Amino acid sequence: MLNTGASSAxxxxxxxxxxxxxxxxxxxxxxxxxxxxxxxLNSLSIFKIKKPACTVCGLPFASDAGQDRPCGNCLSKDPPFIEARSAFIYEEAVLQAIHAFKYKGKVTLAPALGRLAAEASIFSANPGLVVPVPLHKKRLKERGFNQSLLLAREISKSFSVPLDYSNLIRVKATEQQVNLSAEERKRNVAGAFEVKDRGAFKGKRVLLVDDVYTTGATIRECSKALKGAGAKVFVITLARAIKV
Ligand SMILES: [Zn+2]
Ligand SMILES: [Zn+2]
Structure with missing residues (x-):
């Protein structure tokens, strides 16, 4: 280990x-x-999610009027997570940055994107464990990395809480969600996730991490698996699609 002077030199x-x-x-x-x-940073910050937004799922409201409050969807049906937050709207510069990170292998973006996601996410309770949305091993082999794990690693550092990337697993090699409708996405990920060691999540406040919240199908399915193992689930995604 170098001393501080030597390491900065x-x-x-x-x-x-x-x-x-x-x-x-x-x-x-x-x-x-x-x-x-x-x-x-400036081109990304144009798309920062602003108030008012849903206090449950984090969806920003179309009108600037009023306070943060639960949205119609969250009022009609409780999601399996306690709160979800996203840093940015999934458009233009944000979409391009996520595509570069995820599909063009620019993994050097992970520290910046992970920190931006963590900074924008305020929850009603402190999380105790950070868990990324897992990739199926087949997809992991194709892509070479799990973008959610790279973000989760940075988020776990920002929140100073441990990371668990081995106990929530994807047991179904699902089709890519990109071209699917909301209903097809739901069916596609149904039963796709399982918990390996249930004791790992019991009684824990788990912070689930993904890159994009689109229809919420993947987030909800992971949350259900974690909740079934006794966790209270909070969610961070880097971006939120609002035109779905
Ligand atoms: Zn730049
Ligand atoms: Zn909501």
């Missing part, structure tokens, strides 16, 4: 050899920024 030296770049646009950046350049 080493860092400065490495910065000269390999100047840090913004993982989105590849411009040079200051190392102590949020790992993204100011331009990219």
């Amino acid at each position: 080493l860092r400065s030296f490495l910065d000269i050899l390999f100047p840090p770049v913004c993982p989105l646009c590849e411009e040079d950046i200051q190392l102590d920024s949020l790992c993204l350049c100011t331009g990219c």
Whole structure:
């Protein structure tokens, strides 16, 4: 272990050899920024979710009027999670950043995106465990990484709570949800998740992490499995689709 002086000297030296770049646009950046350049941070922040929003599922309301309150969907049926929060609306710059991260393998975006998601998420209770939405092992092999796990790792650091990525598992190799309707998505993920060690979640406040909340089918199905194992579930997604 290097002492602080030596390690910052080493860092400065490495910065000269390999100047840090913004993982989105590849411009040079200051190392102590949020790992993204100011331009990219600004284009993402246009899509930050603003109040008023649903106090349960986090959906922002179309009108600026009024206070945070439960939305019609959450009033008519309780979701299997306690609260869900998202940092951004899933559009334009946010959509492009998530596509670069997830489909173009820009995993260097994980620290910035994970921290942005954590900073935007305020819950009524502190979580005790962070759990990513799992990928089926077949999909994991194709993609090479689980984007939700990379985000969850950063979120677990931000909240200073442990990460459990092995006890919620995906037992069905489901079809990609992208081109499916809300009803098809629900059917597609039904029974897709299981809990391996039920004791891992019993009595815990679990923070479930995914990249995007679209219809909520995947989030709800994971939440049901966690709730069935005795967890109280809270949800963070980086982005929320509002036109679904
Ligand atoms: Zn940039
Ligand atoms: Zn709601």
